[in-house]
Amino acid sequence: xxxxxxxxxxxxxxxxxxxxxxxxxxxxxxxxxxxxxxxxxxxxxxxxxxxxxxxxxxxxxxxxxxxxxxxxxxxxxxxxxxxxxxxxxxxxxxxxxxxxxxxxxxxxxxxxxxxxxxxxxxxxxxxxxxxxxxxxxxxxxxxxxxxxxxxxxxxxxxxxxxxxxx
Numbered sequence: 725x726x727x728x729x730x731x732x733x734x735x736x737x738x739x740x741x742x743x744x745x746x747x748x749x750x751x752x753x754x755x756x757x758x759x760x761x762x763x764x765x766x767x768x769x770x771x772x773x774x775x776x777x778x779x780x781x782x783x784x785x786x787x788x789x790x791x792x793x794x795x796x797x798x799x800x801x802x803x804x805x806x807x808x809x810x811x812x813x814x815x816x817x818x819x820x821x822x823x824x825x826x827x828x829x830x831x832x833x834x835x836x837x838x839x840x841x842x843x844x845x846x847x848x849x850x851x852x853x854x855x856x857x858x859x860x861x862x863x864x865x866x867x868x869x870x871x872x873x874x875x876x877x878x879x880x881x882x883x884x885x886x887x888x889x890x
Contacts, residue, residue, distance in 0.1 A: 773808030
């Protein structure tokens with residue numbers, strides 16, 4: 725099984741190579757590619773998060789009107805970088821929690837893939853219970869609070885906007 729997957733992935737990489745070259749050229753010319761537009765928020769969070777992390781290790785000064793020391797400004801940049809990076813991993817982390825909840829209650833996913841085809845599973849076949857629905861709503865509440873916290877941390881970039889120099 726693992727060997728078949730590796731062969732499959734090899735063919736996928738070869739098949740997609742021309743498209744990836746196109747995206748590479750687009751990023752070089754205009755700063756983003758058609759592929760990045762599918763999830764622009766994620767792309768921007770990756771770029772900003774990575775840029776702030778690099779900036780924190782290469783800066784030579786700091787805006788003394790907003791920070792008491794160079795180290796405080798550097799720490800602020802790292803915290804901002806961590807917030808943007810948390811945003812990019814947010815969906816994956818919470819998708820795993822959702823799948824774990826489905827497994828715990830034996831609930832089938834909304835879409836099943838079998839024999840190379842997909843089908844939407846009708847709600848009556850999914851096996852949802854009142855207890856599952858209650859835990860699902862609690863999970864959504866927790867995830868929304870976590871998301872709000874991440875976005876609030878990201879907004880701190882505007883505290884120093886115009887003061888990010890190298």
